[in-house]
Amino acid sequence: MTDYILSIDQGTSSTRAIVFDHSGSIVSTGQLEHEQIFPRAGWLEHDPNEIWNNTREVIGQALSKADITRHNIAAIGITNQRETTVVWDRTTGEPVYNAIVWQDTRTQSIVDRLADGDLDRYRESCGLPLATYFSGTKLAWILENVDGVRERADRGELMFGTTDTWVLWNLTGGVKGGVHVTDVTNASRTMFMDLKTLSWNESTLADFGVPASMLPEIRSSSEVYGTASASSLLRETPIAGILGDQQAATFGQAAFDRGETKNTYGTGNFLIFNTGEEIVRSKNGLLTTLGYQLGDAKPHYALEGSIAVTGSLVQWLRDNLGILSKSSDVEKLAKTVDDNGGVYFVPAFSGLFAPYWRSDARGALVGMTRFVNKGHIARAALEATAFQTREVLDAVNADSGVDLAELKVDGGMIANETLMQFQADILGVPVVRPVVAETTALGAAYAAGLAVGYWSGLDELRANWKEQKRWEPSMAPEERDRRIRLWKKAVTRTFDWIDDDTP
Numbered sequence: 001m002t003d004y005i006l007s008i009d010q011g012t013s014s015t016r017a018i019v020f021d022h023s024g025s026i027v028s029t030g031q032l033e034h035e036q037i038f039p040r041a042g043w044l045e046h047d048p049n050e051i052w053n054n055t056r057e058v059i060g061q062a063l064s065k066a067d068i069t070r071h072n073i074a075a076i077g078i079t080n081q082r083e084t085t086v087v088w089d090r091t092t093g094e095p096v097y098n099a100i101v102w103q104d105t106r107t108q109s110i111v112d113r114l115a116d117g118d119l120d121r122y123r124e125s126c127g128l129p130l131a132t133y134f135s136g137t138k139l140a141w142i143l144e145n146v147d148g149v150r151e152r153a154d155r156g157e158l159m160f161g162t163t164d165t166w167v168l169w170n171l172t173g174g175v176k177g178g179v180h181v182t183d184v185t186n187a188s189r190t191m192f193m194d195l196k197t198l199s200w201n202e203s204t205l206a207d208f209g210v211p212a213s214m215l216p217e218i219r220s221s222s223e224v225y226g227t228a229s230a231s232s233l234l235r236e237t238p239i240a241g242i243l244g245d246q247q248a249a250t251f252g253q254a255a256f257d258r259g260e261t262k263n264t265y266g267t268g269n270f271l272i273f274n275t276g277e278e279i280v281r282s283k284n285g286l287l288t289t290l291g292y293q294l295g296d297a298k299p300h301y302a303l304e305g306s307i308a309v310t311g312s313l314v315q316w317l318r319d320n321l322g323i324l325s326k327s328s329d330v331e332k333l334a335k336t337v338d339d340n341g342g343v344y345f346v347p348a349f350s351g352l353f354a355p356y357w358r359s360d361a362r363g364a365l366v367g368m369t370r371f372v373n374k375g376h377i378a379r380a381a382l383e384a385t386a387f388q389t390r391e392v393l394d395a396v397n398a399d400s401g402v403d404l405a406e407l408k409v410d411g412g413m414i415a416n417e418t419l420m421q422f423q424a425d426i427l428g429v430p431v432v433r434p435v436v437a438e439t440t441a442l443g444a445a446y447a448a449g450l451a452v453g454y455w456s457g458l459d460e461l462r463a464n465w466k467e468q469k470r471w472e473p474s475m476a477p478e479e480r481d482r483r484i485r486l487w488k489k490a491v492t493r494t495f496d497w498i499d500d501d502t503p
Contacts, residue, residue: 002074005449006062006234007441008055008171010080010163011245012101012267013315015054017062018441019073022454024464026438027068030061037098042105042350045098048086051163052170059233070234075224075452076171077241077444079248080164081267082189085138087149087214088166090159093175097146099163100138103268103308103350107137108359110144114207119357125201126191127279127288129357132350133306135162136191140208153211160214162186164242171239173229181225182216183242184299188290193218195279195288198299220293221247222447241447243292245440246270246304251292251447252439253408254465256300256458261396261404264440265413268353269307269389273396276300284395285355294450303399305354305392309347309363310385311413316349317381323374331416334379341376342367344490345384352494355395361494367486385413386423387487393427406430410439417471425475426483435466 004027009016014034019027032054037045063069083102088095100106111130114137115121119129128134139160143150152158161169164186169178187193187200192208192215194201200215219225221243228234243251246264250272253262258276263269274291279301281288291302309316311327318324324333346352348361365377397403406429414420414433424431436442449455 002454003072004066004068005075005077005445005454006059006073007077007079007445007448008059008167009245009441009444010051010055010078010167012081012084015051015058016441017055017058018438018445019062019066019068020442020445024436024442024461026436028062028066030058030065032058044101044104046084046101048088048095048099048166051099052167055167055171056232063233070237073234073237074454075238075240075448076228076234077446077448078164078167078239079243079245079440079444080162080167080186082162082186082244082246083133083135083138084163085135085142085160086163086166087139087142087158087160089152089157091157091175093170096149096152096158097142100141102133103312104138105132105350105359107132107141110137110140111359122191122204123281125194125204127188127195127281128191130191131357132359133353134189134191136208136210139210143209153214156211156213158214159216161216162189164244165216168225168239168242171228171232172226176229179226180216181219183219183221184290184293185221185244185247186242187218189244195290195301198293220295222292222294222451224451238452239448240451241444241449243444243447246272247290247292247302248443248447249410249440250274250302250443252436252441252443253410253434254462255408256462259400259402262408262410262439263389265310265385265409265411267310267312269310269385271305271389271392271396273303273400274300275302280399282395282399284398285357286392286395286399287354292447294447303396305395307388307392308350308353310388311411313345313347313381313384317378323378330378330382331418333375334382334418337373337375337379340380340383341372342369343372343376343380344487345377345380346490346494347381347384348494352491354392356491358495360496360498362497364490364494366490366493382416382419383422385419386426387484389423390426390484404429406432408432408434410434410437420471424471424473426480428473428477428480430473431471432467433469435468
């Protein structure tokens with residue numbers, strides 16, 4: 001057996017390559033951050049070329065640290081920031097514009113125009129409300145606003161993809177025969193894929209003004225799409241797994257079956273509830289999405305609660321306010337005070353996602369007095385993550401009719417034990433951290449490894465999952481209820497902030 005699987009994790013703030021062994025343990029990692037580009041309020045972009053260059057470099061870092069070569073790698077998996085949109089020239093390989101990031105809100109006018117008063121116009125087909133979050137309106141914006149792009153697209157000269165497709169196309173040769181493919185999980189975040197047929201919806205494409213020739217082929221999450229090009233350090237290695245980052249984290253948590261759940265704490269927070277082979281329509285502000293599909297097997301669906309700003313709020317405290325020198329200092333600062341001092345921080349920087357879907361909301365820091373210091377603000381920022389997760393979990397419980405007994409967690413923020421304890425307290429159920437916290441990259445590795453026979457099946461992957469730590473709730477129920485009430489009161493203060501003349 002070839003020794004390892006390599007996973008490429010193209011995230012919102014950085015790109016990583018992680019080498020995993022057969023037990024699902026991390027052997028080595030390479031990581032590089034990329035620039036966050038803010039052209040104006042509400043806009044966020046990435047440079048696609050920087051992302052691709054970083055991808056190549058982190059692959060080299062990971063191989064070098066493990067002292068291995070391509071001959072030791074059985075397959076490559078890819079996971080990615082899902083809705084972030086790239087358009088490039090199929091002949092030159094050059095992007096026509098920066099990647100528009102999932103948090104970007106510039107497309108609100110396109111949302112309003114397409115909705116015409118009905119944000120659920122396409123929900124029956126794609127499972128999603130009309131929102132700036134998803135790729136469809138971002139692609140429409142590029143077609144409508146970048147000079148010459150509409151004409152080039154109509155002539156069949158341009159390609160669209162989320163960053164999984166961009167990385168895959170380049171890794172398999174780019175202009176010299178790159179594979180233009182995405183998987184069902186990423187396709188389900190565009191608004192263009194029909195949940196039942198797993199194919200592009202021609203009627204929706206027509207409404208958005210998107211030529212079908214731009215779109216990648218939709219494939220399963222676990223199959224061989226192609227091999228790395230001759231110019232790659234991984235040349236001839238099969239690329240055999242693609243999952244959007246939150247679905248990948250669910251897969252990495254071994255939440256393969258109906259009723260199993262995970263919550264990822266990253267740039268944003270994303271709670272996914274596996275609904276098995278059933279498409280469940282949310283009545284409580286959740287998204288209906290693809291969970292995964294293994295080869296020719298039937299797809300698994302999921303309900304998702306998406307929260308736009310959690311870990312990025314800590315970055316904001318660091319970069320915009322300067323009260324942290326590095327993100328990891330937030331826990332130490334929060335522990336300088338006993339509580340939040342009456343402060344509640346609602347980080348509606350991109351509006352509010354689940355369960356509210358209020359694009360007119362903007363961030364608010366409420367309950368301020370002269371007593372409050374930066375420690376209280378740091379604690380309120382951490383608590384905002386836990387409160388938002390509680391609201392999403394309440395929606396999952398309502399839609400599923402089953403109260404969750406415990407919450408499996410993953411992502412960068414779960415190293416923060418103060419946050420994890422508060423999360424257990426505000427949920428009233430245990431919070432469980434696995435031994436391997438990098439479940440996003442692990443899920444993509446699992447999908448790739450299954451496709452090439454590196455792992456025998458889902459039972460073998462379940463056996464890999466191990467609990468590392470558990471936090472039990474200790475807050476009194478009446479105190480929990482009081483804090484949730486005040487949080488909800490704070491959330492209402494963010495509504496209706498956007499007017500026609502708001503920048």
